[in-house]
Amino acid sequence: MPKIFILNGPNLNLLGQxxxxxxxxxxxxxxxxxxxxxxxxxxxxxxxxxxxxxGALVDMIHEARGAAQGIILNAxxxxxxxxxxxxxxxxxxxxxxEVHISNIHKREPFRHHSYIAARADAMIAGCGTQGYALAxxxxxxxxxxxx
Ligand code: CA2
Numbered sequence: 001m002p003k004i005f006i007l008n009g010p011n012l013n014l015l016g017q018x019x020x021x022x023x024x025x026x027x028x029x030x031x032x033x034x035x036x037x038x039x040x041x042x043x044x045x046x047x048x049x050x051x052x053x054x055g056a057l058v059d060m061i062h063e064a065r066g067a068a069q070g071i072i073l074n075a076x077x078x079x080x081x082x083x084x085x086x087x088x089x090x091x092x093x094x095x096x097x098e099v100h101i102s103n104i105h106k107r108e109p110f111r112h113h114s115y116i117a118a119r120a121d122a123m124i125a126g127c128g129t130q131g132y133a134l135a136x137x138x139x140x141x142x143x144x145x146x147x
Contacts, residue, residue: 002069008050009076100125
């Protein structure tokens with residue numbers, strides 16, 4: 001079964017606890033369960049992780065080399081700042097789907113630029129946590145097409 005790393009960046013551990021008008025009411029655990037259920041339906045295996053630390057996210061992307069057939073990445077605020085994450089993604093060969101719960105283009109101007117976007121094969125923003133399920137469905141189709 002193809003394995004997908006789902007990587008979540010800083011503050012996403014607080015999902016469902018603050019700013020529900022932007023990020024909804026679901027917690028990160030709820031989101032992990034949603035991804036597990038969707039992955040099972042699609043015949044994928046997921047490894048769902050979160051870190052508040054940029055270097056830890058870089059390490060996870062390195063680990064994905066040879067271990068994961070695709071990456072779904074919500075890098076949180078590092079999306080808008082991290083050349084280190086961009087560089088790590090550039091040494092990963094598989095498909096990368098960038099996901100944002102909110103529509104970053106409808107928010108403050110500093111959220112409009114994404115370093116991840118220059119490497120991502122697709123971006124989903126503004127669909128809430130459903131964006132993760134959409135990313136999994138897209139990866140399932142994409143990986144099937146490559147097999
Ligand atoms: O919309 C997204 O998914 C973001 O990646 C979320 C990041 C934000 O910096 C990006 O611009 C867009 C922030 C995640 C913070 O999550 C929280 C959740 C609940 C309470 C406080 C923060």
